[in-house]
Amino acid sequence: MAMDKNFDATTAEARxxxxxxxxxxxxxxANKRRDDAFSIMIPPPNVTGSLHMGHAFNNTLQDILVRWxxxxxxxxLWQPGQDHAGIATQMVVERELAKEGKKRTDFTREAFLAKxxxxxxxxxGTIIGQLQRLGCSLDWSRNAFTMSGAPGAPSGEEGNFHDAVIKVFVDMYNKGLIYRGKRLVNWDPHFETAISDLEVENIETDGHxxxxxxxxxxxxxxRYIEKDKEGAVIVDEMRDYISIATTRPxxxxxxxxxxxxxSDERYAPIVGKLCEIPVGPKEHRRLIPIITDEYPDPLFGSGxxxxxxxxxxxxxxVAKRSGIPMYRLMDTRAQMRADGAAYAEAAAIAGAxxxxxxxxxxxxxxxxxxxPDHLRGLxxxxxRKAVIDEITAEGLAVMTVASDPRLGAAAVKPAPATAPGPLGQEVPDQVxxxxxxxxxxxxxMQPFGDRSxxxxxxxxxxxxxVDAEKVVGPALDAVRSGRVKIMPESGEKTxxxxxxxxxxxxISRQLWWGHQIPVWYDEDGKMYCAPTETEAQDMALGKRxxxxxxVLDTWFSSGLWPIGTLGWPEQTDELQKYFPTSVLVTGQDILFFWVARMMMMQLAVVDQIPFHHVYLHGLVRDAKGKKMSKSLGNVVDPLEIIDEYGADALRFTNAAMASLGGVLKLDTQRIAGYRNFTTKLWNACRFAEMNGVWEGHATQSAPPAAQATVNRWxxxxxxxxxxxVDAALAEYRFNDAAQALYAFVWGKVCDWYVExxxxxxxxxxxxxxxxTMAWVLDQCMVLLHPMMPFITEELWGLTGQRDKLCAxxxxxxxxxELVDAEAMREMRWVIGLIEGVRSARAQLRVPVGLKLNMVQLDLDMQGxxxxxRNMALVTKLARIASLEEVGSLPKGSITVTVEGGTFGLPLEGVxxxxxxxxxxxxxxxxxxKELGGIEGRLRNPKFVASAPDEVxxxxxxxxxxxxxxxxxxxAAITQLDSVA
RNA sequence: GGGCGAUUAGCUCAGUGGUAGAGCGCUUCGUUCACAUCGAAGAUGUCAGCGGUUCAAAUCCGUUAUCGCCCA
Incomplete structure (x- = not known):
């Protein structure tokens, strides 16, 4: 059966x-032939997620390593699974409910979780099918989920990840590594939960x-005295106030x-005195102390x-250091509090x-x-607006003139100094x-919730x-000692x-979807931390x-991903075999979120490193290096790419982009180029098929014993x-491996060997x-398989006798032992001759179709x-009709020089x-020019003395x-001149 | 402000001390039966600037400029 002209990726991939x-x-x-284990845990995509280019890139690299x-x-083992993504998932489900006009709080917690x-x-499961389309060779039978086994989990979700999370919390609590406390946290008023520092994006915004x-x-x-840099007095006045600048009135x-x-001398006279907060009802104004602290910058604002x-x-x-009381002003939705006693009473206590x-x-x-009562609930x-208005009305705002440039766009522009235009009317002084x-x-800089x-x-x-300071030591040591290697090295510094x-x-979140904290309180507020309510009740001796x-931060549970997916706390066979894992491949943006926390947690919990190597990569960007974003409209959907070019082309592009520490710019032209590469491979195999190469061929591990130089070459x-390829992959230089294979398959096999x-x-x-060709093409399929699994599996199945899958x-x-230096040198010479002839012909515009006679002026024995030995190759590829030895080049010849010889192509008149x-x-x-440079070096005695002998x-x-x-x-030029 | 990194062909990027490469694009030619998603040939560089180390620097060191990313 003749092969099709092209590889039909769409139908073949599904099959x-x-x-x-x-x-x-x-x-x-599967396919195990030795005891050494190799394991990778997939960075669990959010259960709400669908495949984007970042996933496609990240998982391509993992799959290459795994297949290899x-x-x-x-x-x-390549362990699959998804993350329960607390906020994101709760958000998605709440949005669904909103479509029916319902709220989360219309349900009980249990009923909502069931939803x-x-x-x-x-x-x-969306992303599972998408990863399969990319060709990812995960062990889907082991698919894990960070909420498996949680109370209320339906059938099919019976894993024990929840047990692991709860056990770790209880253990860490008992070891004093986890505590509860009142601290300043990042509060998301939309989701009404605390979030961690890492979930906050600080964005520069216009403010006042x-x-x-x-x-x-x-x-x-x-007496307030202010001096300039030279020490000259610029303000000297009596004041009955202290001036404060704030962005949040x-x-x-x-x-x-x-x-x-x-050190601020301006305020030295009033340190220790009290001042009044200029808001709220006059009769209950609060007085607060003026204190010193290293934090204020004397050069910023009023100092x-x-x-x-x-x-x-x-x-x-500052408040912590000086024992200043901290008064909470807002509720969970960031509205001014409306609870508690009336303002007068509260202000009196604060005053005391x-x-x-x-x-x-x-x-x-x-x-x-x-x-104050009238601001409550706002x-x-x-x-903010009310506070500003009240202070200003009272005359306690610091004033300036309307043309003060610090006012920015609100400032009255001074009249242009010269040539006022028709519209540039003089602004009156009084304005x-x-x-x-x-x-x-x-x-x-304003903090925004990364989700909300x-x-x-x-x-x-x-x-x-989590008292991170107490668990950070081993995590640092593991990297410092080299037991865990982070690549690129800059990642280690970070x-x-x-x-x-x-x-x-x-680690606590005020959500419903997640692992509920295993702590119970009695009526006196005493805490009991235990894996189950029964055990807590046993500790509490009859108290209610x-x-x-x-619930716990999602990253707390994903911090246990390496052991949790292997069945810990049960001592499973898989845990014995596959932990610690071999390598973690992930984005450098979650080095802190996840990598560092896995290090800390695995070391704290099982006292072992979670992985030996960490491969970090950057964000996949568009062809121009811009971040992909919906608003820019430059998002590339990997599934559309797969539809258009095939998964193999996308994967090979990913590999080719993956230089250590490199920037990832995805250019569809490049993807198209690698799609062409798959076609090239396809057609080389098709050519072989048309020439009976595969007839009777079965997979051979060793190459045939070849006589012909070209085959040995x-x-x-x-x-x-x-x-x-092996050396490159061993060092995670995916780009070098891809480049080497591309150059070999296209540049050596297709361009030369097939010809x-x-x-x-x-x-x-x-x-x-x-x-030989059957063997070489087999090797191309095998070596390319980790990067291009689909086309290689397809070709594998279409050619020869196969005992097992290409995978x-x-x-x-x-x-x-197979590198035949003699053959390589000889073929280099043959290729040089062919290229010399072709180049000369093309440059002198000899018609391509014309077969030429060639004369041999002189040639050494090797030549x-x-x-x-290779005359047939030369005559075919250089389009030579005949060869004849001559004593001198005929008139009007093209000269072709090679190592050890000179040839001519007699073309008089042409x-x-x-x-x-x-x-x-x-x-x-x-x-x-080149000779000049080298001779110059050799003439330098220091070079000869210092440089290595081989150089x-x-x-x-x-x-x-x-x-x-x-x-x-x-000689050739002289000859030309003499004839002319 | 602190930390990390980048600057190499028109574009996108490799290149850890021995005199610079790839892909794409471009120019010319070509459909002889693997492939036009192709083939053959060709042009292209002050390796950001300056200084230093070295027999030798794109590569190591210092510095300047520009641009990223992370953290405040």
Whole structure:
């Protein structure tokens, strides 16, 4: 049956996926021929996710490694699974409910979770099919899920991942590595949950800075002196206030102090005194102390900073250091609090605290609602406006003139100094100089929730934390000692930097979808941490318990991915065999989120590293290097790419892009190029088929014993490329492996070997050549299989007798013993001659179809032997009709020089003599230039003395070759001139 | 502000000390039976600038410029 002209990727891919599945080709341990294990855990995609280019890239690399090891006979596992993605999944399901006009809170927690599981059963498997389309050889029978085995999990979700998560929490709690505490956390007012530092994106946005006066208590005054850089006095006045700058006026309500730098002389006279917060009912104005702290920057704003410990991270630090009370102002939706006692009462208590008459416990401070009654219940931005208006109305805003450039766009523009245009009317002085509040227009960094995209509110709340400082040591040591290697190396530096400055990790989330924290409280608030309620109840001796409603950060559970997917805490066979895993392949953007946390957690829990190598890669960008985003419209859908070019082309592109630390720019032109490469391979095999190469062929691990140089040569080239590919893959240089295979398959096999074979199929070497070609093409399929599994599996099935799948083909181990230096040198010479003839013909515009006679002016013994052995190849590929030895070149000949000889193509009257002369001169000049450089080096005695011998020898050899070539060219030029 | 990285052909990128490569694009020619998703031939570089180390620097060191990414 004749092969089609092209590989039909669309139909073949689906068929081959089914074939692999039917054969169980990717089950753990499939094709095992040795005891060494090789295991990779997939970075679990979100259960809500669908395949994007990042996944496609990441999983292509993993699949290459996995297929390579499986073919090499390792006991291989590629573990699949999905992450339950707390916020994202809850969001998706809530959105579904919203379509029916329902809210999460219309359901009980259990009923809502049932809805989530229902959704998961219907839509949670999308990415599995998509990974299969990419050709990923995961062991799907082991598919894991980070919520498997949780209470309420339906049938089919009976795994024990939940047990692992709960066990780890309890263990870490008992070891004192997890604690509950009131700390400032990033609060997402949309999802009404805390999130970790890493889930916050700081984005520069347009903002404003207001300047307000905080009057000194009791009408006190001081002399305020401000100097410029040279020390000259620029302000010297009596003041009864301290000037504060803020970007968040609404938080003034919760101020606990005003801080200045200890070295700031301007405020030295009033440090320790009290000032008044200029908001709220006049009769209940709160007084707060003026304190010193290293945090305020004397050069920024007025140099004085208001301290709102409950709503700002920096202020929190100051408040902690100085024992300043922290008053929470907002509720879970970032609206001003409406709970607790009336403002007058709360303000009185806060006043007593400020005067040092009493202190507050954390809980008492948190219960105190210092939002004035008329602002209660307002959104934070509405409250901001009200605060600003009230202060300004009272005359306590710092004023400036309307033309002050600090006002930005709001400033009145001064009239142009020269040539006012028709519209550039003079702005009257009274308008320019009118007093207005100083509201600076400036860029501020604002925190946004990476999921909700709303402004994050720093909020003082009770949360659970991992005391990361206590578990970071072993994670650092593992990398420092080299037990875990992170690639590229720059990743290690980043890793150190983050871990050395680690902050407590907030792991509680105020969500329903996730692993509920295994802690119960009795009526006195005492905590009982246990794996089950029964065990907690046993500890609590008859007290009535309620469970902590919060769930754990999704990353806490995915931090256990390596052991959790292998059945831990049960001591399974798989755990014994496949843990620690071989390598983790993931994006550098989750180095902290996930990689570092897996390191910390695995080491803390089972005292072992989770993986030996970490391969980090960047973001896949568009062809111009821009991030792919929906708003830019430059998102490339991998499934569309697969539809258009085939999965193999996409995969090969991914491999070719994957240089260590490289930037990933995805260009469809490049994908098209690699699709062409698959076609090239296809057609080489088709050519072989048409020439009976596969007839009677069965898979052979060893190459045939070849006599013909050309066959010995291609066998040697195959051996060399196998060594290159293995060396590259061993170092995760996917791009080098791809490049080597591309150059070999296209540049050596298709461009030369197939062409060389054509004239041999009829001669005495026919049988040997067919056997060699079958073997070489087999090797192409095998070596390309990890990168291009579909077309290679298809070709494998269409050619020869196969005992097993290409996916299970034996990866070759041959190397140096097949490298035939003699054959390689000879074929290099033959190719040089053919290229010389072709180049000369093309440059002198000899018609391609014309077969020429060739004369041999002189040729050394090696050349004569090479030519006689390969004459059929030369005559076919250089289009030579006859060869004859001559004593001198006939008039009007083209000259072709080769190593050890000169040939001529007599073409009197056909060619342009001047053009031929130019060509020879140019070639000669090039050789001369190179020769000059090398001779210059050799003339330097220091070079000869210091450089390694082989470099010097190489230079000397090159001089000989170049000298000889130039002599031949000169002779040819002289000959041309003498005839002309 | 701190950390990490990049700058090589028109474009996208390889290149860890021995005198610079690939793919795409471009130019010319060509449908002889594997392939026009092809073949043959060809042109193309102050390796960002400056300084240093070295017999030798795209490569190592320092510095400047520009551009990224991460963290404040």
């Amino acid at each position: 081959i996926v089914a074939l692999w599945d039917r054969e169980g080709a990717f089950a753990a341990g 090891h499986r073919m090499r006979g390792f006991d291989t 989530v599981w229902e959704w998961k059963a219907q839509s949670g 800075m207001w300047h307000f006066k905080y009057p000194l208590a009791g009408g006190a005054t001081y 609404e938080t003034m309500l919760g101020d606990g102090a005003v801080a200045v730098h200890p 004085a900073v208001k301290i709102t410990g409950a709503h700002d991270a920096n202020d929190y630090g 605290v400020a005067r040092g008459e009493r202190t507050l416990s954390e809980a008492e401070a948190d219960a105190l609602n210092l939002v 959104d934070r931005y509405a409250a 320019r100089d009118a007093p207005v509040p100083l509201v600076e227009e400036k860029k501020i 995209k709303v402004v994050i509110e720093p909020m003082l709340t009770d949360q659970w934390f 890793y150190y930097h983050w871990l050395e400055n680690i902050e407590p990790w907030c 318990l309620t469970r902590d409603p919060d 291609i066998i040697a080239e195959t051996a060399r490329v196998r060594e290159t 060389f074979a054509k004239p041999l199929f009829d001669g005495e070497d026919a049988a040997e050549t067919r056997a 299970h083909a034996d990866w070759p181990e041959y190397g140096a 004569r032997a090479a030519l006689s 060619i342009d003599i001047a053009a031929e002369r130019d060509r020879l001169e140019k070639t000669c000049a090039k050789a001369e 010097v020898d190489e230079a000397r050899a090159r001089v000989l070759v170049l000298t000889e070539e130039m002599a031949r060219l000169r």
